[in-house]
Amino acid sequence: MKTNINTQKIKDLLDVSTSQLSPETLDHLRMARTLAINHQRTRQSVPVLAWIGGHHNGQNTHSLLSKPMVWLMGAIFAACLITGATYWHNYSIEHDIADVDIAILTDDMPINVFLD
Amino acid sequence: MKVLRIRFNGLVIAIALGLLPSITAYAAKLPWTALSSVQQEALAPLAKEWESMPEKQQKHLLATTKKYPQFSPKQKQRFQNRLTEWSKLTPEQRNSAREKYKAYRKVPPDKQEEMKRMVLQKEAEKMAAEAAAADAASNSNVDESND
Numbered sequence: 537m538k539t540n541i542n543t544q545k546i547k548d549l550l551d552v553s554t555s556q557l558s559p560e561t562l563d564h565l566r567m568a569r570t571l572a573i574n575h576q577r578t579r580q581s582v583p584v585l586a587w588i589g590g591h592h593n594g595q596n597t598h599s600l601l602s603k604p605m606v607w608l609m610g611a612i613f614a615a616c617l618i619t620g621a622t623y624w625h626n627y628s629i630e631h632d633i634a635d636v637d638i639a640i641l642t643d644d645m646p647i648n649v650f651l652d
Numbered sequence: 653m654k655v656l657r658i659r660f661n662g663l664v665i666a667i668a669l670g671l672l673p674s675i676t677a678y679a680a681k682l683p684w685t686a687l688s689s690v691q692q693e694a695l696a697p698l699a700k701e702w703e704s705m706p707e708k709q710q711k712h713l714l715a716t717t718k719k720y721p722q723f724s725p726k727q728k729q730r731f732q733n734r735l736t737e738w739s740k741l742t743p744e745q746r747n748s749a750r751e752k753y754k755a756y757r758k759v760p761p762d763k764q765e766e767m768k769r770m771v772l773q774k775e776a777e778k779m780a781a782e783a784a785a786a787d788a789a790s791n792s793n794v795d796e797s798n799d
Binding site: 630633640643647650 | 719727738745757767772775
């Protein structure tokens, strides 16, 4: 026998089935739905770089780095920044000194004029 | 995930270790043979004492050779003539000379020219006086030997 089932019929059937469920089962289903929605909201708000530090949101405890490694990474990054800045500062000073030295050593003016 | 973490930790340590050689290389002293041919030509008057020079002085001198190929022949000669005297100065004397040179460069160009003329004139007079004194000394020696 061929039965035509449309969406309205499915809805009606589900409504009939739901009305036959026990209140306890309905409560469980409601709780499960609430939990699922909350979980989805939390996952959406996880920071982009949470994986580095092992962001714990109740369910997700995976991380690529341990906490000491995060500190080490931070320290290395800071060290690189400081080293780079110091290197650039020294480089510009050395560059200025070299220019003045070249000028002193090649200028028409005799070198002894600038000596004590 | 654990394997990935171990690999990542290894990568961080490798980066840290990789930085060490560059830091130590920055402070290394250069032997004369490690210099390029241009550097050796420019610093030729200092070849003998190069190895005994402090690393900082070596670095400063090497920096001055960067423009050496662009110098005129006269500038090259001046550069080499002044190198020995310049390298014998103490770091404080060199710093003082640099400050004086910077002050001199701040003077207006016409004043600079005037100062240069005066100094060169004095130098010429001094050299003439020294040459005359040397001549006089050699003449008196000749006279004494004739007597």
